[in-house]
Amino acid sequence: MSVETADPPMAPPDVDRGPGLSGYFMVRIAFCVAVAALCLLPFLMVIAISFGEKVEGAGWHFAFDLTNYRRFFVGADWPNSTSTLYLQKLGWSIYYAVIASVIAVVSAFPFTYFLTRLTRKAQTLWLVFLLSSLSLSEVFIVMGWDILLSARSGLPMVFQETGLTQWLKDMGWFDTLRDWGLASPRNVKFKTSVFATVLTMSYLVWPYAVILLYPALSRLDPSLIEAARTMGARPWTVIRTVVIPSVKLALIGTVLLLFVFLLGTYVAVTVFAAPAQQTLAVSIYEAVRGATLNAPFGSAQAVVLLVTAVILLVIGQKLSTAGGKG
Amino acid sequence: MPDLVLSDIRKDFGAFRAVDRVDLTFAHGELTALLGPSGCGKTTLLRMIAGLEEPSGGTIRLGETDLTGTPPHARKFGMVFQNFALFPHLNVADNVCYALTIAGTPTARARARAGELLDLVQLADFGQRRIGELSGGQRQRVAIARALAQEPEVFLLDEPMSALDAKLREEMQVELRLLQQRLKITTIVVTHDQREAMTMADRIVVMSQGRCEQVGSPQEIYHRPANGFVASFIGRANFMSGRVRNGAVQVAGWTLQAVPAPAFIDGSQVTLALRPEKARLGADLPVGNRLPATVTFLRDVGATRDIHLDTPAGPMVVEEVTDRGTGLHVGAQTQVYLPPDALHLFPAEPVAA
Known part of the structure; x- marks a missing residue:
């Protein structure tokens, strides 16, 4: 997100730098300008537009107007009435992203730990497989899960046909599932649900979790584990008291990175989340390109999402360094 | 316990x-x-x-x-x-x-x-x-x-x-x-x-x-x-190969006595090992167990000095205390005495590393 603006190299006063060096200097300047234009400009535009004004039927024009932010936090009709609709969307964004990133990291951790204990060749094969799975687009993955979870073709049908649904009813657990919103009166149902949304989102980032945890776990000195074992630690105690504390920073870092990544999830949320539980990312898209067409308000929502991500990253960072000293 | x-x-x-x-x-x-x-x-x-x-x-x-x-x-x-x-x-x-x-x-x-x-x-x-x-x-x-x-x-x-x-x-x-x-x-x-x-x-x-x-x-x-x-791994040793004959060892045509006398049958190939500090050089050497030697290199390492020799039995290193200096120089002809009780005999075999 940040752009390194290189300081101009300090020129010794009494040395003639020659045409070659100053040419090199110009290239560097041009490169910095290009990077600034490509990375920083769209970003600054979004911030600028978020203060803009929508013109009914004619797009928008630049202004300095806080209406969009007011609409986001307290509703368009404030102070007559207050609406927290967009704050709720932000809440859902954070909720899905936190749970999905934690699930991904918690499940990827044991996998990666055992992966680093395999032979070099097996590790390479697994990593290549996981890296290649990253080439699948979000749309493709969501389509797969959509089929897997849909009532007529997927898991619910399997539940029904194998008698699992009946068994759940007999055991009295079906009502619990209904309470959780995971069943209709007749069968289990995964769409739409928080469960399906979070599951798909954690599936999306799971390979990233493995790849981000892998370096820390493979660098973990095996003699630390052996030392703990000679001091009376059983396998689980070793993991709890040696492995996890040693890679704690990597664990927290991975959760934070996946969290920020998942804040922007679009396809999975539109397919699996109930309309009242959709996220800010979906709302931004609709404002910019979709039904509502309000670029200044979309930009304002995007800025709030960005600021939220930054605040949560800073908090996470503070927590991890504070924990590191304890 | x-x-x-x-x-x-x-x-x-x-x-x-x-x-x-x-x-x-x-x-x-x-x-x-x-x-x-x-x-x-x-x-x-x-x-x-x-x-x-x-x-x-x-x-x-x-x-x-x-x-x-x-x-x-x-x-x-x-x-x-x-x-x-x-x-x-x-x-x-x-x-x-x-x-x-x-x-x-x-x-x-x-x-x-x-x-x-x-x-x-x-x-x-x-x-x-x-x-x-x-x-x-x-x-x-x-x-x-x-x-x-x-x-x-x-x-x-x-x-x-x-x-x-x-x-x-x-x-x-x-x-x-x-x-x-x-x-x-x-x-x-x-x-x-x-x-x-x-x-x-x-x-x-x-x-x-x-x-x-x-x-x-x-x-x-x-x-x-x-x-x-x-013998080779612990400390330093000079190795020579020889053949047992009549309770003594023939090394490159010279007869060396070892104590205790070798318990090998006549004619068997043996390896002899000798610590560098056990060998002696110079005058007043006991009779027997001597080999002619030429000094090839001198290496002063402080308290002791290594004298590298060329002998009929092959190259050899002798370590002596510096202040007991024998005044040798490279190229000098001398005799090296191999004390019988310091010669270790092993069946001939390649020295494993």
Whole structure:
């Protein structure tokens, strides 16, 4: 997100730098300008537009107007009435992203730990497989899960046909599932649900979790584990008291990175989340390109999402360094 | 406390036999050094004793208890690793009382014990330091204190000095030996450094290619090496090949006497080994057991001087005390005397490395 603006190299006063060096200097300047234009400009535009004004039927024009932010936090009709609709969307964004990133990291951790204990060749094969799975687009993955979870073709049908649904009813657990919103009166149902949304989102980032945890776990000195074992630690105690504390920073870092990544999830949320539980990312898209067409308000929502991500990253960072000293 | 007994211990890694039928008894309270070149199986043997490797065959017993299949956490053997393996996320005191903490010892008691142990290794004021703030020697002391926290029945050290610089290494060897004698704990040290083994050990096990070549006190091993490998690995030795004839050895046409007289049948090929400091040069040499020699190189190393010679039996090095200088120069013709009681005879075989 940040752009390194290189300081101009300090020129010794009494040395003639020659045409070659100053040419090199110009290239560097041009490169910095290009990077600034490509990375920083769209970003600054979004911030600028978020203060803009929508013109009914004619797009928008630049202004300095806080209406969009007011609409986001307290509703368009404030102070007559207050609406927290967009704050709720932000809440859902954070909720899905936190749970999905934690699930991904918690499940990827044991996998990666055992992966680093395999032979070099097996590790390479697994990593290549996981890296290649990253080439699948979000749309493709969501389509797969959509089929897997849909009532007529997927898991619910399997539940029904194998008698699992009946068994759940007999055991009295079906009502619990209904309470959780995971069943209709007749069968289990995964769409739409928080469960399906979070599951798909954690599936999306799971390979990233493995790849981000892998370096820390493979660098973990095996003699630390052996030392703990000679001091009376059983396998689980070793993991709890040696492995996890040693890679704690990597664990927290991975959760934070996946969290920020998942804040922007679009396809999975539109397919699996109930309309009242959709996220800010979906709302931004609709404002910019979709039904509502309000670029200044979309930009304002995007800025709030960005600021939220930054605040949560800073908090996470503070927590991890504070924990590191304890 | 009972002795640690290894019987017929083997370890195969695929087709490679790392440890080959080792029988050893580690007497209670003794410090034994497993000494050998890298790849000789000494570390594998130590790891099997710790339970970190499973033997392919044989048994490990502590007194009446068979420990062969016991996992490391149930053995109560303290171990110091080559890189010390201190936990970077814990401070010094927490590292030392790790074994007590996970065993559920009350915090106050674990802390007190950590304090005692840090006192023992002269790091009393370092409890709150982080591992990253310690020097190599301090880390080693912490590793020793940590391994002793659970009052282990056997204390294992894997190349404990290899991460230290030369001067510190010698100090720590003496210090570790004094500590071990004070605690009277059965201790096994793996090392490839013969000076280290001789400084610390009650008993040395010389290993090569997965086998025990000789077991004995440092003096025994140095003065009565069991074979050519031990003679070459422990200290320095000149090697000559010869043939036994009438209770003496023919070397390059010269007859040498050895005491005790060789117990080989006439005509068998033998290897003779001689420590450089045992050979003598110059005038007033006893009669017999002499070879003509030409000085090829002189190497002054302070208190002693190495004199490289060319003899009919091949090149030879003689070490003499510098102040007893014989006034030799390169190219001088002289005679070298090989004392009969200093000549070690082994069946001729290639000297294994």
